[in-house]
Amino acid sequence: MGTWIMAGVTFREAARKKVLWMALAAGAAFLCLFANGVYFQLKDLNPHTNIMLKRQGVGALMMVGLYAVDLMAVVMTVLTSVDTLSGELASGTIQAVATKPISRWELLLGKWLGFVGMVTAYVALMVGGVTAITYFLSLHRVGGVLPHHLLRGVGLIWLECILMLSLTFRMGASFSTLTNGVVALGLHGIAFVGGWIEQFAALSNSPRALKVGITASLIMPSEAMWRRAAFEMQSPLLNALGFSPFSALSVPSNFMILYACLYMALALALALRRFSQRDL
Amino acid sequence: MRSLTLEVPRGEVFGFLGPNGAGKTTSMRMLLGLAAPSDGRARVLGRPAGEVGTRRKIGFLPEHFSFYDWLTATELLQFHGRLYGVSRADLRRRAPALLDLVGLTDHADKRLRDFSKGMLQRIGLAQALLNDPELIFLDEPTSGLDPVGRRLVRDVIKAQRERGATVFLNSHLLSEVEITCDRVAFIKHGEVLETRELRGAAAEAMRISMRARKLSEEAVTGLSSWASSVRLEGERLTFTVDGADVLPEILRFLVGRGADVYEVTPLRTSLEELFLQIVGTDGGL
16 A cells, blocks of 8 residues: 555656656657658658658657657656655655655655656657657558557667666665766766667678677666667568668567566666665 | 664654764665665564554644645644544544644635644644654654744644654754753764764753862862763862752862862853754755
């Protein structure tokens, strides 16, 4: 019960953060820009071009849009949650709650669930926005373009965000807001660079560079979730042709998804343990 | 903390006094389960300190109460009440009553961000009483309060004592403590130096200073029937009695033994003087 009460108030607290509204405003501006891009791309398409190619072109632009959404969602997740523990520990706000008949794990899990709710809503809204814009604008001209496996893709983007969320919770249970933010975004940076190393290594057929990339994904599997999401959402033809920036030259395996799930669960479990043991 | 040994019986209003950095708040945090002692143990309401179930019967006002500033006073009480497990129906009744108690009825729908420091302290006090606690920890409850607010805290403590609740009070305002507390402990460097009764038989004991001449040795020795710690320095006779009731009898006795008494002064030691005597003037730093 205490968990759900905490989740409710945390969701409301998270939903009031300026950074979320800025992210939503940036998201709305992005969706407008994206809609214009798709509209003019479709309008200026050579009428003699094969409809299949037109659909691939629109699909590629949609993937760029989804990639931007993925980045915004990750950054928004980290920035909204980065001070929830350290900030309340520093201000003493947490004391008023931690002395109520609610165990520490219920308190932390409730806060985590509150953020999960907020992140879920953001991801659903943004991915839904990009998908809907692409589909409805392309419906008339090329019969409507949709991600190949939309739900799998959304699930993986969501998992990437929840992984980052759990990491900021783990760090926030021990460190200051600034340290937490630097570590979380730093690790995502490693994952990001590692992902591209892996892609180029696959392109240039360099097994040693590939290992470097995979190692980076093992250190932080967040970006690998986007690459798998891209593989799932992109049309099989684009995947096979390999001319999109998200071509699956080296697709993260099911094992990597499982690894990311375990990574997330471990980060959350360690956050719960640390928070239960520390002085408040 | 060093070797803190302390016992507070149920129903007592207990004052925990000491200079800055003496360990008062740390002790409170350990009793509330916010911090774990590296050694030793503490029991609260008969259960190990910090137990989740026990917290249902405990109220706590932190030194600087703060919470999500977008909540209104009523919403704050509802949120904390639900954490205590108070039903929504009960909360609809209790929240306005508590807001009235702390003088915030007119601000029930105001957001905490628009509250002054004193108002935050008042709403913090209200949330500490939501569950009709058996034990209330108040950490500097009058901090940031005006004289009306301080009076309110005193009245609340009095009402809680009458209800049979135990109050554990950390405060620097010794005059407040003197009025409200049954007993106080003086703490320095994490160690209890002394505890004193402020109410009851022990508190009635008083030191008397007397200026008299022609005091025979027999008269001074005979004082021990009513008084203790009898000392004579020149014309100045000092002794301790259990209460003022015996003073006329002592005077009759001394005059009967031929003494001339010029002056009788009860030596009242304020809590502040006592604090300085026990803790020292260095403030423990």
